[in-house]
Amino acid sequence: MASLRPSSRCLLRHLKGDAFFRVQGLSRSLSSLSLSSLNSWGSAVKQERSSKCDGTDFDGTFCGGGSSNCGQSVLGIRKLNTSATESQTQLEHDVPTPAGYTAPPSPLRSYSPVLSGFSVLPTAGIPAGLSPPSEVGRFSLESLGREMSNRLSLGRLEETIQLFEDWVKVPDLDGKSKIPNLMVYNLLLHAKLRIGADPRNLLQIVKEMEMNGVKPNLLTYNFLLRAVFRHRNSFMAENILERMKKSGPEAQPDGDAYNFVIVLCALDRRLGTAMKHLQDMYDGGYVPSKTTYNELVLAATRSLRTRVAVSVLKEMKKHNVVPQLQNIVELAVAATEVDDSECSLLALRFLTETELRKSARNLTMDEGSVLAILSCAARTSDADLSKEAWNMLLNSLRDTKPPQPACYLARIHALSAAGDFDTAFSTLHEMQTAHSDSQKTDTEMLSPFSSLRPLVLACTRGGAAALDAAYYKLAEMHSQAKPVALAAINCVIQGCSNIWDYDRAYQTFESIGTTFSLIPDVHSCNALLDAFGKNRRTAEVLQIYKYMEEMQIKPDFRTYNLLIDAHVVNRDAQAALDAVDSMVKAGHSPSRETIRNIHRRCLKEGDEERRKEVDRLARKFGYRDFGVYINRWQEIGRLA
């Protein structure tokens, strides 16, 4: 029967305790023999345990509570676990308790004569009901322990507790109240833990224990920590850890205890204390479990402490622990919020280089997250991060559709900020071909004024030399028969206009046709207008405008704005107003800055009626009135 097995197992464990006494007797006389046998036993036990406790799930199972039944001879040996999946070290015990709940009976096969002798005991096997209280009172400590562990292994937790209480109630043969021993206390605590008692209750029992002179051992503290873990109270857990450290060698904190405490601190987002305990754990020679590491990473991610996350990840790499996929992805994205590109890069590298590779190969990232990572790379000018993120994006999309223009632009921004113009130009060409149809609807996608402004700025940063370098690079690409995007040339023209160099701008414009055999588009003309307009070369501006009409390039709102600005620079308010009219006729409305520029020009000229007209226009387009500026200019006039 199924019911037989656990109870007989329980009995066997108890007997093992007895048998151990016998073995230990042997060990004192034949030390060499016993050591080897004990060690082999220990390894067998450890092996069994490791095969069972694979997930380091110390919440519900008893793996952590299991004691090695190699008693005193293994005291003081702390095994360093290098394997990542195991977190338990062997516990030291004074008293071999029958509390080795997971230790299987297999090592005892050799002791079958012992087994057979005891197999007919009435208390073995049949799950009896509660013995009447008077009988319980007369139990010896060992038999009480046996009864309790019996009940416990059958899962009858209230009965276990009841047994204890009944036993304590009845006074001793001498009339004194009875003092349970460590084993019985541990069993009681275990039962209380399993019914989910409040940790304060358990603490009460431990206090009682100490008052009775029974020193709690590692198993006791283990139960305490589990109870506290269920209630998620990290402060209480830390207190227990402190007590453990202060107590004697039989209750020094082991890997399990540290794991509990660190995970609780991580859940409470107390990362500082968690890291301190982690360091203590390393000092003690223990290795944290996979869960501990994962929780730490998650806590660091959620509280945006990326430096902590980086250090934890490095530790994980050192100990060959594989983090969970979702934590790593979340970290990569969270690092972008604090612009920590190194952390994000480390997380992405984890995905590609470590064992996560297999599960990460099918990972589908959403473009929004990749866009966030690319933007972070752009802001921090990190080309490596942008490359990793781009690869991840291409991997996710798997050629179902080209990446979004926003992602392309972010990539170009990152590349140009890092100074890698070759890749930037080729990516630009890719974008142009991939999104050629949507360019008709959204003309601003490749405009050097808005979308490609980062590229322009990067080119401009080195002044004329950088612009020339960019131009020669483009010419080289063309001579090597690599495709050159018109947008790239537009960016160079705009760069020239940024340094107010209209000659260079014009030469580049000419070369569109001659060298690159492309046709200028509206953006090229706009950039040229900008260059000439700034320098007050109004005649050339008008010529370009005529050229646009000839080439049937449709002027966009920016063309008109630049035209008006050119007239304003030329101190010609009337022409500006005429241009505004033509703009409105074409269906665009002037921008706020343009109207304000005309307004200022009128003010400076002292042209009242035109200014009123501009005011009217401004109100027509819904811009807030410029009345405040009049006052400001009057003030300046009065002060001057």
Added chain:
Amino acid sequence: MSAAQALRRVAAPVRNCAARYLGGNVASCQFDANVAAASVDLRGFRARRLSTETDSGLESQAKLSADQGAPIRTPPQQAASVPRLILQRTGDPESTGAGEPAALHVSPSDGSQKVAAKITNAPKYILKSDVLWFFRGCNLKPEDVVFMYDAKYRSKYIQISFSSVESCRLAQRTLAMKGRFGGRYLKLSQEEPKMDEANTLINHFRGRSLLMNNVPPTVGAEDVERFFSGYSLDNQPIKYLPQIPPPPVTRKTSATQAKQETENRVLIRFKTHLEALRALREKQGGFCSVKAMELRYVE
């Protein structure tokens, strides 16, 4: 090997993980994984199941909206008694194997059964285009997908309105097939659309706006415009959102109360979504007055 058998073989792993991801009608969806469009009896069986379910379990909005090009129409009043007629599939009814189940294009049978559903546990920075791409084949239009926010404008969930029950089921199958999206497992469950004040307020701004979260009270609209100079803002681009009332003073919060100033939240609308994303990319963390601004894209 018939198409039905092929689909059934393909669907076996789906069934195992389907239980994890399907919110709600697990039992029914397990059957749906086996459906092949080709066999008539299966179709009839499923049609019958559909009629019982849609009448009882699902919270579908029974609207008499215009049908979307399905050839066969049943008057909805007879729906209770008569089993719904067959669903016509416009795409190739043969299975495409382990690849895209979404290659089967679905047209709704009767337009009156719209299904309102929500997606939770989506990645933080997911875009609308991502949702549409992930569920391609489920007949989703951009206006069917709405991102719902909570009072603090953090993303709560994504409200999707499917045009038919079939597309909803197809979406659930897609979820089961594709696994993680952005590192997370999305959860699809049924939910009626609940538009609260916070969400209706930003309706005009969706898709091409940024939200600035920690704007100091000294910063005015002009300063915000100056912060975003160089980007093409829309007409009347700025909207100050109503402030969150500060938490009531209790024993716990009184210590930190002094440090908390009321911060404004501002919505800024751009001309296109590309501009908004560009501003997000370039200006995230930039300083306005004395504080570093935290920007968020509002879908």
